[in-house]
Amino acid sequence: MAITRERFDKLAGDGKIASAVFIKKDGSLRKMVFRTKVTKGVTGEGMRYNPSDYGLRTVFDMQKRAFRMINLETVVSIRAKGDLHVV
Secondary structure (H helix, E strand, O other): OOOOHHHHHHHHOOOOOEEEEEEOOOOOEEEEEEEOOOOOOOOOOOOOOOHHHHOEEEEEEOOOOEEEEEEOOOEEEEEEOOEEEEO
16 A cells, blocks of 8 residues: 555655655665755756656655655655654
8 A cells, every 4th residue: 555645745744854664676674764855965957757756755864865765655654753654
């Protein structure tokens, strides 16, 4: 079952630190600590594609200090604002 972009943004899209567990392309689980609404390092050039068209959400990975994508189709759980939300 997939999570919608609207629900994801409601749970963890406020720019505060959150974490998500999701299934990577190779089938393994990954836990990512991330933030949304990060603008540092953004050049304003934009992407060559729209991540929403592919069910992706752009986040800033706090551990790797880089922008990453989370596939909303494979999210297992989200921990934000002190609450655990299982999808």
